[in-house]
Amino acid sequence: MQTMKASEFKAKCLRLMDEINRTGEEIVITKNGKPVSILKPYRNVPTTLFGLHKNKIQSSDDIISPLKINWEAE
Numbered sequence: 001m002q003t004m005k006a007s008e009f010k011a012k013c014l015r016l017m018d019e020i021n022r023t024g025e026e027i028v029i030t031k032n033g034k035p036v037s038i039l040k041p042y043r044n045v046p047t048t049l050f051g052l053h054k055n056k057i058q059s060s061d062d063i064i065s066p067l068k069i070n071w072e073a074e
Contacts, residue, residue, distance in 0.1 A: 003028045006036070 002025060009016065009029045016027060016039065026040040046052055 001026050001028060003030060003035075005029075006031045009039075 004016075004027055006029055009027070019025075020027065020039055021041045024041050026038055028035045029037040029039060
């Protein structure tokens with residue numbers, strides 16, 4: 001997490017907003033050496049967990065074909 005003085009943030013605000021949206025990194029903004037605010041990207045919160053990781057998790061294994069393992073149950 002990056003820390004930045006309020007005066008520096010004011011001068012670079014629009015560029016920093018674009019950068020944070022792209023990278024997802026947060027910036028702590030300080031005044032007189034004390035943290036006063038955090039700039040972080042806006043993310044939509046899903047209404048349900050179903051499909052949350054769609055297209056983010058992939059498997060290279062064949063998960064459909066049966067396994068060729070013999071096992072016994074008591």
